[in-house]
Amino acid sequence: MLPVNEAERIILDLVQVLDAEKNSEIVNLENAQGRILAKTVKGKLDFPHWDNSAMDGYAVSYADVKDCSEASPITLKVVTEIAAGDRPKTKIKPGQAARIFTGAMLPEGADAIVIQENTIREGDQVTILAAPHPQEFVRHQGAFYQAGTPLLEAGVNLVAPEIAVLATAQCTQLSVYRRPRVAILSTGDELVTPEQTLLPGQIVDSNQYALASFVANNGGIPVKLGIVPDQPEILKNAIAEAIESVDVVLSTGGVSVGDYDYVDRILAELGGTLHIRSVAVKPGKPLTVATFANHNCLYFGIPGNPVSALVSCWRFVQPALKKLSGNNNYQPHFVKAITRHDLKAGGKRETYLWGQLHLVDGEYEFTLAGGSHSSGNLINLAQTNGLAIIPVGQKLIAEGEEARVMLID
Known part of the structure; x- marks a missing residue:
């Protein structure tokens, strides 16, 4: 099993950003x-497109008002009014001012704004009670x-x-x-669609829908290929068709060590190079990553358990898909948070526990999702926005302690 960081490095090294000229x-x-x-x-x-006022008030020449105060005010004549969108038609001369509103273009001759709170208006006269700073409340053309x-x-x-x-x-x-095309296929004879009547022993294929949403949210075009039975030739044909027509393939199931887990063998038969077979992570240990010499396609074989599938996508597929898409900001985002529950792990694998991240008084807090943290329990994954990480070799992060949490977009 590869360490998580090593698996991430291998995956991101395999990703080739789409050619900006061709794609x-x-x-x-x-x-x-x-x-x-x-x-x-x-x-x-x-x-700004031109010099304009950042406040409601009066446009003045700083030289006229630089020495005024409430004890020694200065009165100016208001010669024009300028609203946002107006083009000033009057030049401000010594002893004059223009009534001006936020965003309005500064008239010629004015180089400061006196806010209206520091004035008294009587008819066409305005008394300035406080001197502005030079250039105060003037947003200059090209300043931003x-x-x-x-x-x-x-x-x-x-x-x-x-x-x-x-x-x-x-x-x-x-x-x-262009948006990367991502094929999604689910393997397993036990799977049925949400529209089918569920018979004893069968499982609803939620992965097809969850991963399509995941792909779309990360800028890709999901290509749903549906459920593929545990029949090697049918599965091989489906994978062969997928790798010829898309940028990324996401297959769920068939990558563990069971009697019906054929994916790795089929990838090798199709000329694939397997770079990753498993990762020291929980959930999501079975992870196959492959490339093909004759196809510019990156293949992810992820677990069939719905929680494992999404955790694998958030941790490994999301940064790869973002990088492929040309997004400069493709690395996962981590924060430190105070956990409001005990976080427990076996210690042998890097463990991810899902829950909700909140910002409280400027600090992040992590609340563990209620119920069982089983890879088969999809129900308490709802509303998840963070994955708390327990490092290898550690079995407990106690309530009130700091934990490293991965943000989920």
Whole structure:
């Protein structure tokens, strides 16, 4: 069995990022959510686009008001009013001011903003009760971004903040990586679909649905191949078809040491190189990772138990899929958290216990999911957002102690 970190290193070394020239497409900004930039974006506009006010108040010449105070106020004549979206038509001369609102363009001759709380307005006169600092509350053109410089780098995942930046910069056509295609197949004569009547001894194939959701949430296109029976030739044909048409294959079941576990042998018959056969992790010890000389496809054979399947995906498949997709931020994320329950393990394998991570008064706390932590118990996996890790050689992390927790996206 390989240590977890060694298995992760091998997998990520095997992943070849999609070629940005051959595997990209142009999308409109409206369709860019969740996509990965294939080319660095450079904007054509400064931001702010022009000098503007950061507050409601009065645009003034600093030289006019620099010495004023509540004890020694200065009165200026208000010669214009500028709302957001207006283009100023009046130049501010000595002894004058402009009523201005947040976001409005600064008029010529003004170089500071006096907030309205520090003024008294009477007709077309405004009395300044406190001197602003030089350039106070003025957002200068290009202070946040200069046109022609990199705005967003290739490899960035486009979500709400990035979409807002691109919209502001009027970058509406974007080069993004294509979505990797991921085949999902479930092996086992005992499996039935959720629509079928469940007979004694049968098991509902939840993995097909869980993994399709997992793939879609991580930027891939799930290709559901359904249930494949424990018949070597049928399974071999299904795997052969999959590795020719997708970037990644996820098969569940058939990778342990049972009489009906054929996957590793079939992969070898298809010319596959098996890089990983098992990992010192619980749950999810049986893990097959293979590549093929004639196919640019990465194969993951993961356990059939539904919890083991998802833990394997979160720990090993997710970073691989993100890296393949061109996402720069592909490494798993870990935090330190105070556990609110005893965390127990056998000590021989790195153990992952699922539960909920909360931020309480600036510190993370981990609450263990209730019920049995069996790889066959899918029920208490609901609402999981973190996996607490018990290292090899350790059997207990006591309540109140600090634990390392992997975040689940």
